[in-house]
Amino acid sequence: MLRLILALGAVLLGMAGAGAQTLPPILNDAMPASLTGAPGDVARGRAIVANRQVGLCLLCHSGPFPEERFQGDLAPDLNGAADRYSQGQLRLRIVDPSRINAQTIMPAYYKTEGLNRVLGPFAGKTILNAEQVEDVVAFLMSLRGEKTP
Amino acid sequence: MMRLRALVMATLAVPALAGEIPLAERRSDTLTMSSELRAMQADDAANPASFSVLDGEALWRVRAGASGKSCADCHGDGAQSMRGVAARYPAFDSASGRVLDLEAKINQCRTERQGSAALPMESRDLLGLATYVGRQSRGLPIVSDDPRLAPAIDRGRALFTARQGQLNLSCAICHDDHWGRKLGAATVPQAHPTAYPLYRLEWQSVGSLQRRLRNCMVGMRAEPYPMGSDEFIAIETYLMSRGRGLAMETPGVRP
Numbered sequence: 001m002l003r004l005i006l007a008l009g010a011v012l013l014g015m016a017g018a019g020a021q022t023l024p025p026i027l028n029d030a031m032p033a034s035l036t037g038a039p040g041d042v043a044r045g046r047a048i049v050a051n052r053q054v055g056l057c058l059l060c061h062s063g064p065f066p067e068e069r070f071q072g073d074l075a076p077d078l079n080g081a082a083d084r085y086s087q088g089q090l091r092l093r094i095v096d097p098s099r100i101n102a103q104t105i106m107p108a109y110y111k112t113e114g115l116n117r118v119l120g121p122f123a124g125k126t127i128l129n130a131e132q133v134e135d136v137v138a139f140l141m142s143l144r145g146e147k148t149p
Numbered sequence: 150m151m152r153l154r155a156l157v158m159a160t161l162a163v164p165a166l167a168g169e170i171p172l173a174e175r176r177s178d179t180l181t182m183s184s185e186l187r188a189m190q191a192d193d194a195a196n197p198a199s200f201s202v203l204d205g206e207a208l209w210r211v212r213a214g215a216s217g218k219s220c221a222d223c224h225g226d227g228a229q230s231m232r233g234v235a236a237r238y239p240a241f242d243s244a245s246g247r248v249l250d251l252e253a254k255i256n257q258c259r260t261e262r263q264g265s266a267a268l269p270m271e272s273r274d275l276l277g278l279a280t281y282v283g284r285q286s287r288g289l290p291i292v293s294d295d296p297r298l299a300p301a302i303d304r305g306r307a308l309f310t311a312r313q314g315q316l317n318l319s320c321a322i323c324h325d326d327h328w329g330r331k332l333g334a335a336t337v338p339q340a341h342p343t344a345y346p347l348y349r350l351e352w353q354s355v356g357s358l359q360r361r362l363r364n365c366m367v368g369m370r371a372e373p374y375p376m377g378s379d380e381f382i383a384i385e386t387y388l389m390s391r392g393r394g395l396a397m398e399t400p401g402v403r404p
Contacts, residue, residue, distance in 0.1 A: 117372045
């Protein structure tokens with residue numbers, strides 16, 4: 001039943017295009033339910049995280065990407081993310097990290113409210129769509145126990 | 150319990166916002182570049198922006214407009230009369246009651262004194278004149294002590310610290326709180342205006358400080374202010390105040 005409601009929600013979200021108004025519930029510091037009602041894809045998630053125009057993650061973070069020469073150091077290493085957080089905690093940290101730390105510099109990837117002067121082509125749009133967020137979460141859940149030296 | 154852990158983690162991961170860089174730690178962004186680029190900037194014969202200085206020097210002597218006068222007819226030898234000028238711009242203009250940056254001042258001289266047309270922002274001629282005038286301040290410290298600039302400085306500081314764009318970042322997050330860190334391949338500079346206009350390898354051309362600000366705003370996915378706007382001039386005025394005392398380096402070179 002829950003699954004059906006979530007799936008319906010995802011269809012509605014899809015119709016709304018960019019909108020991220022109807023989010024799954026937040027419990028403590030986690031968003032346990034998938035935005036799409038379906039699990040994400042690890043390989044697609046990895047590609048999104050590595051892409052500097054799509055995920056932008058490596059501008060700030062480093063991670064297990066030996067092929068990517070220039071990785072940022074404004075933020076913690078993504079290695080071992082799944083050791084530190086549950087799937088729901090990781091999802092909320094992508095959807096809207098300001099829910100956990102109001103001062104965070106990490107962008108909210110699935111939120112459109114509260115932003116100023118958004119550049120034309122991006123106005124009213126989330127940085128990633130629901131499916132992409134789930135792909136990124138699936139990829140982060142694959143990052144276990146290999147902290148880079 | 151979960152909540153407490155999250156709170157502790159968050160506090161550990163994020164140092165309190167640092168605020169303005171202490172005066173003693175402010176230093177030129179030229180210093181974070183490779184030694185090759187620093188050498189290129191320091192050597193007029195290797196610095197690609199030298200062509201722009203030469204363009205400006207030639208234009209300085211060209212008679213134009215309804216007055217039939219050149220810049221030199223009013224100001225004489227730029228190497229003398231323009232010494233130190235760029236180090237105290239943007240400046241308060243009593244006639245218009247506005248704060249003008251160097252490019253705006255040059256265009257004011259053209260339209261109101263020379264009787265010629267304003268030069269478009271980022272045009273070769275305007276960059277040439279600004280680079281030529283800027284070159285006459287090389288090595289001199291930035292001066293920002295006119296109390297009439299206070300409103301522009303305050304406005305610039307507010308714009309500098311405001312979150313904006315789809316990425317919801319502020320200038321201060323990068324340039325006050327994370328300078329020296331790696332943003333992908335780039336080292337985040339302190340963002341001092343000392344070297345502008347400058348030659349940027351990525352642009353394959355000389356560009357103004359406003360062009361740089363525009364680039365940073367587009368990077369934040371924020372709608373840039375219009376070129377020549379009071380907002381950009383306020384940010385420039387704030388940056389000069391923030392960089393006061395640092396030596397001018399125009400024309401610089403950047404990656």
